Amino acid sequence: MTSHSDPPVRLAWFRQDLRVHDNTALHRACEDRAAGVIAVFIATPRQWQQHDMAPIRQRFLLRNVDHLQRALADLNIPLLFREIDDYDGVPGLLQDLVQQFGINDIYANREYGWNEKQRDRAVTQQVAKLGCTVHLFHDQPMLAPGLVTQTGKPYTVYTPFKKRWLENWRAQRPSLQPAPAIREHPVAAASDPVPLPKEEFEDKLWPAGEKVALQRLQGFCKERIEDYKRDRDMPSLNGTSVISPWLAAGVLSARTCLQQALGANRGRLSGGQEGIDCWISELIWRDFYIHILDCFPLVSKNRAFKRETESVAWRDDEKDFAAWCSGRTGIPIVDAAMRQLVQTGWMHNRLRMVVAMFLSKQLLLDWRLGERFFMQHLIDGHLASNNGGWQWAASTGTDAAPYFRIFNPLTQSQRFDPDGVFIRRYVPELAAVQGKDIHLPAPLVRAGLAPDYPLPIVDLKFGRERALEAFAAAKRRDEP
Numbered sequence: 001m002t003s004h005s006d007p008p009v010r011l012a013w014f015r016q017d018l019r020v021h022d023n024t025a026l027h028r029a030c031e032d033r034a035a036g037v038i039a040v041f042i043a044t045p046r047q048w049q050q051h052d053m054a055p056i057r058q059r060f061l062l063r064n065v066d067h068l069q070r071a072l073a074d075l076n077i078p079l080l081f082r083e084i085d086d087y088d089g090v091p092g093l094l095q096d097l098v099q100q101f102g103i104n105d106i107y108a109n110r111e112y113g114w115n116e117k118q119r120d121r122a123v124t125q126q127v128a129k130l131g132c133t134v135h136l137f138h139d140q141p142m143l144a145p146g147l148v149t150q151t152g153k154p155y156t157v158y159t160p161f162k163k164r165w166l167e168n169w170r171a172q173r174p175s176l177q178p179a180p181a182i183r184e185h186p187v188a189a190a191s192d193p194v195p196l197p198k199e200e201f202e203d204k205l206w207p208a209g210e211k212v213a214l215q216r217l218q219g220f221c222k223e224r225i226e227d228y229k230r231d232r233d234m235p236s237l238n239g240t241s242v243i244s245p246w247l248a249a250g251v252l253s254a255r256t257c258l259q260q261a262l263g264a265n266r267g268r269l270s271g272g273q274e275g276i277d278c279w280i281s282e283l284i285w286r287d288f289y290i291h292i293l294d295c296f297p298l299v300s301k302n303r304a305f306k307r308e309t310e311s312v313a314w315r316d317d318e319k320d321f322a323a324w325c326s327g328r329t330g331i332p333i334v335d336a337a338m339r340q341l342v343q344t345g346w347m348h349n350r351l352r353m354v355v356a357m358f359l360s361k362q363l364l365l366d367w368r369l370g371e372r373f374f375m376q377h378l379i380d381g382h383l384a385s386n387n388g389g390w391q392w393a394a395s396t397g398t399d400a401a402p403y404f405r406i407f408n409p410l411t412q413s414q415r416f417d418p419d420g421v422f423i424r425r426y427v428p429e430l431a432a433v434q435g436k437d438i439h440l441p442a443p444l445v446r447a448g449l450a451p452d453y454p455l456p457i458v459d460l461k462f463g464r465e466r467a468l469e470a471f472a473a474a475k476r477r478d479e480p
């Protein structure tokens, strides 16, 4: 234990914020130059599994923890790696560290899921018994949830949220925090080795570390952001930033993304180049969903945001769900998208909307099944954005698509993949199909010309009518 004359010891507890640059908790932990600083990352495999964290995402986190450990070592900050089953064990584990190293303060960035909030509460109480204080910071969104409100109440519609968000940002203009300086008095603790998975394709497709993440972001802002509005809906193009895995793991801060976009936009937050304006708007959507998650805990408890949609009579059809999961629905754009997800851990945003709408509307299967399957496969799985996206598509969420505005996957396919370039990339059974038949090859399948490809599992017109009726019935049930 430390004596009164020893310098204070601080613990930076890393969670989904695996970076040294612009990291509020780390920055604050290092403010006192005389303090000793150590860091910890706690892997919780059973909890991750309970939260449906995709194995590819778990491996991505570990690879980034390894990079972080090296970056922190350069600053003379040892990173301890600990593993425990689930959040229940975290307070005890941190209590042991507090005792072992004489830690006075713990610094961490807030997480907004219900279980994470409960975990942080339990830790705060437990270590307080030893005189240790937990300091939590809003760092994941660009602006803290409490800042963007409508006379103290959270916004539930995006457009006014964005308007207020822009006003607040202009008033505050938060600056980025640099990486901390090298500690002159390191704490004597050895960094533990991080158990590293060996998956070469993932290393190549999704390389770890802040440096590579920043290079990707800068490359996008230099070369492609101006065309974002034009290209972002075309899955065959490299039209979006594909920065979400690093953002979700906190290897980059959203503020850094915004700063790079502002640099490309001559400092203008809005009203500048239209592609850049549009991209900034997407970053603000992310903030919107984080604020919703923070203010409405029911969305992290498997509940619909709109109460009246709780009684939609979702179908129970394992066969249709399995066809959707495995990319065998007979609707090529849906199948190509689902295979992209399973094979790479990522899916284009336009396609996320298309497949989510198809599952929850034409198939009338519970959106929670799809939300879960996404989490189980996405490298960028992010509770707030995933739940927000699913509830938007299923018309159960805040500012969601109205239930009668149902995407027709065929029209979406013709519009956003007109030549079937994306479809052919992921559905080799259709490689030989020429021209517009690629969008709905059922007649060819029936004629034996694409024998390995399934017939559609649902008639799109019938599926649409069935969904409209199910939502209308739920609405009637809810009326007094």
Ligand SMILES: Cc1cc2nc3c(=O)[nH]c(=O)nc-3n(C[C@H](O)[C@H](O)[C@H](O)COP(=O)(O)OP(=O)(O)OC[C@H]3O[C@@H](n4cnc5c(N)ncnc54)[C@H](O)[C@@H]3O)c2cc1C
Binding pocket: 232, 240, 241, 242, 243, 244, 245, 247, 248, 279, 282, 283, 285, 286, 287, 289, 347, 348, 349, 350, 352, 353, 356, 374, 378, 380, 381, 382, 383, 385, 386, 387, 388, 389, 390, 393
């Ligand atoms: C059903 C569904 C599920 C989704 N699940 C997730 C998820 O688990 N994790 C996730 O990060 N995003 C999710 N999204 C949002 C969006 O699809 C992805 O953020 C985007 O495809 C990531 O690609 P990108 O980095 O190239 O995005 P870009 O188009 O380059 O946008 C830049 C960043 O803005 C944010 N962003 C963009 N669109 C959205 C949006 N609609 N909502 C919230 N943030 C957005 C992301 O952080 C993204 O990385 C989901 C959307 C839908 C419709």
